[in-house]
Amino acid sequence: MEKNILDSLLDLEEEFYQEGYNLGATDGAQAGYTEGSVFAVEKGFEKFVELGRLYGKALVWAQRLADSDSSRNSSQESDQTDARKSQPYNEDGLNLEPFVCKEMLPLPASSRLAKNLEILLELVDPASLPMENTEEAVTDVDERLKGATIKAKLIQRALGEREDASDIHPDVKDAQRCGDFPSSTMEYGLLIGLSPTEVAADPGNYLALGLQSWNAKLIGCYQ
DSSP states (O other), X not given: OHHHHHHHXXXXXXXXXXXXXXXXXXXXXXXXXXXXXXXXXXXXXXXXXXXXXXXXXHHHHHHHHHHHHSOOOHHHHHHHHHHHHTSOBOTTSOBOSOOOOOOOOOOOOOHHHHHHHHHHHHHTOGGGSOOOOSHHHHHHHHHHHHXXXXXXXXXXXXXXXXXOTXXXXXXXXXXXXXXXXXXXXXXXXXXXXXXXXXXXXXXXXXXXXXXXXHXXXXXXXXX
């Protein structure tokens, strides 16, 4: 009888450990599923919001490119002139209507710009985005988002546009400003449409070209 009592005392620690382990595993399975679901929704929302934002920018660029390709007929110009004349003015000749931007500047003719824009639209097309909750679909969305972000930056820099991302990404502090030189020769080479192999073959030549181009841009910024 004494032997049985001692055996139960020796197994007491193991019993408590096993009981705690089972309770923790059950609670962890429930809490982990809930926390994982919330995290998945948050990350999915962030990715698709960014894809939608890039899609909106691409549509605006595409419309501007289409407007630049098509010749603006005289009837459109006359309509705009009539619209300006019909706006109400006060006795001092000041326009009383709020200013509304009714048209955007056309994009310069560039086959490389059109190609980058076409690729960007393909990457962020909502109809082709996978909605399945699978590893392949998640990887596809991540690759599309990464590629679309790179294409959007190339288009913005080619057009001389700078996005003020403080209201979209508050943690962004080093947005490129007018006159900021690209961080590397490779970055400049990609900016002007060269392949990494071409830049690596003669980096000194492309760096010199980049300095000349950026000096011209810097002068234009402060004129």
